[in-house]
Amino acid sequence: MIRDGEVSALKKLLESGEYSPSQKMTRKTESSVFDRRTVEALYETMTKFSINYIDFPISSGKESVVFKAYSSKKPLAVKVFKTSTLKFSNLSMYINGDYRFAKERKSRANMVLLWTRKEFVNLNACHDAGAWVPEPFGFHKNILVMQYLGTRAKPSPSLRKVKTPEIYFEDIIHNMRKVYHDAGIVHADLSEFNILIYRRKPYFIDMGQSVSQDHPSSKEFLARDIRNMCSFFSRNGFNISEEELLREVTNG
Ligand SMILES: Nc1ncnc2c1ncn2[C@@H]1O[C@H](COP(=O)(O)OP(=O)(O)O)[C@@H](O)[C@H]1O
Ligand SMILES: [Mg+2]
Incomplete structure (x- = not known):
């Protein structure tokens, strides 16, 4: 130190x-x-x-x-x-x-x-x-x-560590849309580990591997992010199909 x-x-x-x-x-x-x-x-x-x-x-x-x-x-x-x-x-x-x-x-x-x-x-x-x-x-x-995301004493917990992750799902979808639709970026490693809860909002971190939408594999990376999040949502009692989440994140 x-x-x-x-x-x-x-x-x-x-x-x-x-x-x-x-x-x-x-x-x-x-x-x-x-x-x-x-x-x-x-x-x-x-x-x-x-x-x-x-x-x-x-x-x-x-x-x-x-x-x-x-x-x-x-x-x-x-x-x-x-x-x-x-x-x-x-x-x-x-x-x-x-x-x-x-x-x-x-x-x-x-x-x-x-x-x-x-x-x-x-x-x-x-x-x-x-x-x-x-x-x-x-x-x-x-x-x-x-x-820095966190309090003076400790850094923000990941989505995986919080007790009631489901209260953040709507904001996570909103943020996925901001990142993809508004910023034109595919995270490419999105999971409950790379989302921190800071001031009651889901913050996406760890974007070294993230790519522009124009990257030839961006659709594939996006599909994987969607799959990971759908799987985490459904393990926590919230069912949304991959097709529907994809629509929410990409459509105008
Ligand atoms: N801005 C930040 N504020 C607080 N904690 C952070 C921040 N960025 C990363 N961390 C913590 O450090 C960990 C590792 O960072 P991350 O960017 O995910 O790198 P990697 O997973 O590639 O090692 C995260 O899981 C999180 O706990
Ligand atoms: Mg990470």
Whole structure:
């Protein structure tokens, strides 16, 4: 944990070269430790976004770590994509075919940077369209900075964790429509895990893989999102057919 006033400590650590000096990491450590470049990027991000300190990690997954951070008392969420474990082959199907990224160099080294920017661009399009998503503030290298969803004490729970998910279903459908119909985006990994309940509204998160409607596989990705949500709805006593949900989400 990097506490108040310890930006300089992070800097010192970097200068001392003690922080994972070799880029090579064992399988065991690569899931929990950042490589040197990422620590540098984190330091630069703190400067760029005037972040005073990084609080607790909200989540630590295989491909990203999300921290709560503070910029002059304002909480932020900082999502750090791991450069070492992000799987190139899994990413390319969501980037190739998206005309917004057609001209980009898709080298392995560039992929994680593209992915970070892609999540930013997706969140931005959805936010501009008035959908409930965390407001994206910006990005730097492999790090995304966005609105923190939660209270001072704890981050917002996922839809999966709330006691009465059914009270959010109508708003979820409304948000699916905002994202697809108004923003022109297909989430492509929509599920009860990637919906957070914040101030009684369902916020869609995790949009790195989201694609433009024009992506050649967008219909397929949309159908999968619809299938996942119908299945979650029906497990919670709300029946809507996939055809009907598709109509609700797409029709003018
Ligand atoms: N803006 C945010 N505010 C609060 N918590 C967040 C925010 N973004 C992500 N999280 C938390 O971090 C977890 C992982 O983030 P997510 O974007 O879903 O990445 P991934 O699932 O690819 O690791 C989420 O399930 C959620 O609990
Ligand atoms: Mg997720």
